[in-house]
Amino acid sequence: MSLLASLSQVLPAETIITDADIMASYLHDEAEWAPYGQALAIVRPRETAEVVAAVRWAIEHSVAVVARGAGTGLSGGANALEGCLVISFDAMNQILDVDPVERTARVQPGVVNNDLRARVAEDGLWYPPDPASAPWSTIGGNVATNAGGLCCVKYGVTSEYVLNLEVVTGTGKLVRVGKTTAKNAAGYDLRGLIIGAEGTLGIVTEITVRLLPLPQDSRAIVGYFDSLVDAGQAVANVTAAGIIPSALELVDSYCLKAVDEWKNMGLSAEAEVLLLAATDVPGAAGQAEAEGIVAAFESAGATFAAISEDAEEADAFFAARRLAYPALERLGPVLTEDLCVARSKVPEVLGKIQEIGRKHDTVLAQIAHAGDGNLHPLLVTPIGDDAARERAQAAFEEIITVALEAGGTVSGEHGIGLLKKPGLSRELSDDVLDMHRAIKSALDPHGIMNPGKVFSLEA
């Protein structure tokens, strides 16, 4: 019996996609430069039991399984391996429960981030993690990469909001890890281990998140700067002033121009670099914090810095920030870095990155969650220009060197996938990589869970 015939004995026909044209849209994420293979089939489970069945079948037949959400990943983590099963969660997209008293929500992995945010807002609640992909990316994918976003500078990353996971393990068991209580010191933090593991240790089939009260107050602060280094200094000044804004974003003029060309928002004429900050501290204290941010911007040489008095105007600035990435993608394949460095190193590292772009004659745009030192240099190459692509690749590796030399990491929030594997092997010691391999073997003894992503299985 063929593999596909055997698969169709354990899963309903309507959950299995084998049509090559349809399959094509499930084979890779948005890391355009990362390789991917041809899957055996796409499985679209409608319930947890079907995920269990798929994984048990995969164990029996030694077939790799690759889980995916919306495919908005930027590292190739969800890219198909040759002959694998891709398990796509687009049909498991229900918000199962929102508990306004406990401030928790229980969701299926395919729920889109913004859909969860909108639903809980009806109860005056807030799910903080807000990757720029929030209109499209799913909670399951956010969990797989431990996604971040604009909020992280004050509110932290996905892991801090996940209480509990239902997981299909590498041995085909269905388990719950974590708790629904506010605190839990009962055994190893398997929940935290699986978050950010990019599907290499198990497949998440349900997620319970904790929520916060929706902030009632918000002030936006805008700063214009003549250079990246000045803007970086402004970020360092905010930190040094003991202020923790609820967002602190950097967008350079290259991004602003790309957004203007697409959406005609008229932002790029004003500044080489834009800093966008927000505070959600209520009342007079929030006003004082906003004024402190303006002062920090001005002392770094801002050409303009002000509290935005107009909510629509503030929304437009943040919308432009979120549009920067898709606007650049219109111009050609984008290679995305995801460095994170100490806040005090932001000005120096931004300057060095700019320099590397020039040296390699590569179009390099910079956006950054600057407040937490999470930098996203974006390397844009014209479609079909192989020489430009090689130059960009060289710049990409050199930028990683700068980050590592500054004591930083190759990934703040996007995960490793395939694109950052070489970087990770430079960042972590061999002994730490061996610990990864030991844990992988322990929890995925058959080696079927997205093998070869994040780190090489052989030392």
Next chain:
Amino acid sequence: MSLLASLSQVLPAETIITDADIMASYLHDEAEWAPYGQALAIVRPRETAEVVAAVRWAIEHSVAVVARGAGTGLSGGANALEGCLVISFDAMNQILDVDPVERTARVQPGVVNNDLRARVAEDGLWYPPDPASAPWSTIGGNVATNAGGLCCVKYGVTSEYVLNLEVVTGTGKLVRVGKTTAKNAAGYDLRGLIIGAEGTLGIVTEITVRLLPLPQDSRAIVGYFDSLVDAGQAVANVTAAGIIPSALELVDSYCLKAVDEWKNMGLSAEAEVLLLAATDVPGAAGQAEAEGIVAAFESAGATFAAISEDAEEADAFFAARRLAYPALERLGPVLTEDLCVARSKVPEVLGKIQEIGRKHDTVLAQIAHAGDGNLHPLLVTPIGDDAARERAQAAFEEIITVALEAGGTVSGEHGIGLLKKPGLSRELSDDVLDMHRAIKSALDPHGIMNPGKVFSLEA
């Protein structure tokens, strides 16, 4: 050559304690009912290299190693195993570095929690985790148990403040896990895995923590209640009102009397149950939050509820909360529960616990980090009264049943050690316990890292 003679070849004589009288004070923590064995020796390393040497020696000679901080644990996690090496960190107690701009501190494991808090306060910074043992317990011990405290209701537990760990692994390697950057999605969260693992996966030799700006404003709210159930309802009301106080503590009259008898603070005449809340929201918003807490207390039937206008008075109340445990210990061995349940279940569970104490004719005092549903029923038995001890033991197990039936956990912040092992094996599924065993074998292949704590090594 004897084991001790061999040990003295790899470690300086001044780091090895073999005198039985001195050793006795290193053999157990404060979980008086947990068993402990006779160690081969106590090792008091002065630097990381000596920890590495001790662990490598232990691997070579198949000797178990048990790390300990101040021994304030309440579950027996640091209790000596027969023939083991106890590695005590009292001589590695230096604050190595405080970085006020990055808001981080790098410390040795033996640093006392309050010493770190005092040091960083000099720079206007704050290390939030504040177990009631903070005047004595160490950061290393806090990491081993993922300790909590009064702050957790708003600020979370130890794991949320640990960026980076230096660890001696079960294979005798010295590694760094985690990062010093604000975000990090680079590989598995080994940092989080080792936090709360109670020394079963590795021994922590250095810790980098993140700090927050020291809150500038604080208001305390005091509520008196006639019953635990009323006080529990007040806690549920605070949550339902969307308020996240910076502390929300419950102390019953039995604890208040014990504190009064010891320190003559005159607290116990006023109420059967005391709730202590705090808010650190600045300005008018903080005043509004404090008033909201008063209203939540009153609507639950508080006999008295008010914002304390007097900082000294407020400090006295919180001091009484912190003194409750040592005050009870004066009366006889204390068996401490560490349940955590959903906030909405607090009133019901508090009532059931009280009932169990009566049923088993056991002196039962209740303190709780009520705001996060973390309950600490304390079972006190007269010294030498074996029958009382048996009754208390029965009550202890029955209380765990109540917590598990309410969907709670056996440990919110104290860890499992030995005392909560039976409870953990009831809380977690066999498959999840098997995942623990698989990870333990993977990272501690020689089985020397505090074996038999937290879970049984055999299924």
